[in-house]
Amino acid sequence: MLFRSLAAFGAAAAALLAVAAPVAAQEVDLRAQVAAYVQPTNEARTRVVVDQLRAAGFDPVVETFAGGNRQTGAMEGRNVVVTIGDGPREILLTAHYDAVVLRDGSMSQGVVDNAASVVGVIEAAKILRSKALNHRVRIILFDQEELGLIGARKWIAAHGLADVAAVVNSDVAGYGDTMMYGLNNGPQSAGVVRAVREVCAERAMHCVGYPVYPPSDDRAFSGAGLGGETAAAAVVPTVSLGFQDHVGAHQMWLAFNGGETNGLAEGFVPRVFQLIHSADDTMEHIDPATVKTAGEVYAAVVARLDRQLAN
Numbered sequence: 001m002l003f004r005s006l007a008a009f010g011a012a013a014a015a016l017l018a019v020a021a022p023v024a025a026q027e028v029d030l031r032a033q034v035a036a037y038v039q040p041t042n043e044a045r046t047r048v049v050v051d052q053l054r055a056a057g058f059d060p061v062v063e064t065f066a067g068g069n070r071q072t073g074a075m076e077g078r079n080v081v082v083t084i085g086d087g088p089r090e091i092l093l094t095a096h097y098d099a100v101v102l103r104d105g106s107m108s109q110g111v112v113d114n115a116a117s118v119v120g121v122i123e124a125a126k127i128l129r130s131k132a133l134n135h136r137v138r139i140i141l142f143d144q145e146e147l148g149l150i151g152a153r154k155w156i157a158a159h160g161l162a163d164v165a166a167v168v169n170s171d172v173a174g175y176g177d178t179m180m181y182g183l184n185n186g187p188q189s190a191g192v193v194r195a196v197r198e199v200c201a202e203r204a205m206h207c208v209g210y211p212v213y214p215p216s217d218d219r220a221f222s223g224a225g226l227g228g229e230t231a232a233a234a235v236v237p238t239v240s241l242g243f244q245d246h247v248g249a250h251q252m253w254l255a256f257n258g259g260e261t262n263g264l265a266e267g268f269v270p271r272v273f274q275l276i277h278s279a280d281d282t283m284e285h286i287d288p289a290t291v292k293t294a295g296e297v298y299a300a301v302v303a304r305l306d307r308q309l310a311n
């Protein structure tokens with residue numbers, strides 16, 4: 001009797017799965033997408049970016065460059081690029097996919113920083129391709145950010161910035177419901193910041209702006225905080241976005257912007273900085289709901305910029 005009912009249950013479950021399967025196949029498991037980036041090398045992570053873009057129906061181009069820094073020596077890098085639409089000017093939506101090599105020589109799993117952003121950006125790309133846009137949208141997943149924004153600098157050197165109307169970058173977007181945005185990409189970025197704030201208001205979501213915000217590939221485009229030729233050449237409207245939990249976002253604001261009266265304990269390090277660039281940047285911290293939200297919000301910011309910059 002027991003076996004019989006189990007068998008019947010099994011048959012019913014199999015029938016249910018058969019019906020459910022086509023629907024499930026369309027829904028990407030965002031947690032699994034992020035987990036796929038846990039790899040022993042950055043070359044392996046490049047393959048994951050390319051595979052995920054192809055699975056999403058895109059035709060990614062891998063642009064190799066001569067990279068590396070003083071510590072690593074010469075090291076080839078690979079930016080992965082997808083283009084949506086064909087307007088005369090373009091909006092870039094970017095995130096780095098490389099992970100940092102830890103002091104003991106092993107690789108960080110690099111999921112909060114920055115596989116979750118990469119998956120969020122791919123989700124945004126899927127939303128944006130169905131929209132009628134005035135601009136080309138170029139999705140760029142950069143390599144060698146962790147070595148000094150090298151992928152971004154090499155992309156600029158290869159393509160120039162004459163056609164680039166704005167840049168939206170994502171770094172650290174693994175958990176939490178609060179979107180962070182930097183306010184330190186120069187006065188030319190005021191319009192991009194306004195677009196971010198309008199999306200925050202429209203969606204009634206927690207957002208925190210930072211006068212001082214950690215550097216990512218955004219700096220290569222805005223020139224802010226970079227000296228010499230790069231600063232002179234790069235003055236594109238740019239914003240860098242990220243996500244974390246609400247309290248953490250405010251603690252991080254205080255740590256960077258609160259001055260001597262920030263009220264934080266001596267030596268306080270915001271949790272997100274304890275995770276990234278360490279062996280603790282692991283899947284247990286990843287919330288797929290954040291990745292989904294990030295994709296939707298990034299698409300909304302790019303779509304809003306597309307309208308505003310067209311006028």
Ligand SMILES: [Zn+2]
Nearest residue numbers: 113114171172
């Ligand atoms: Zn990062």
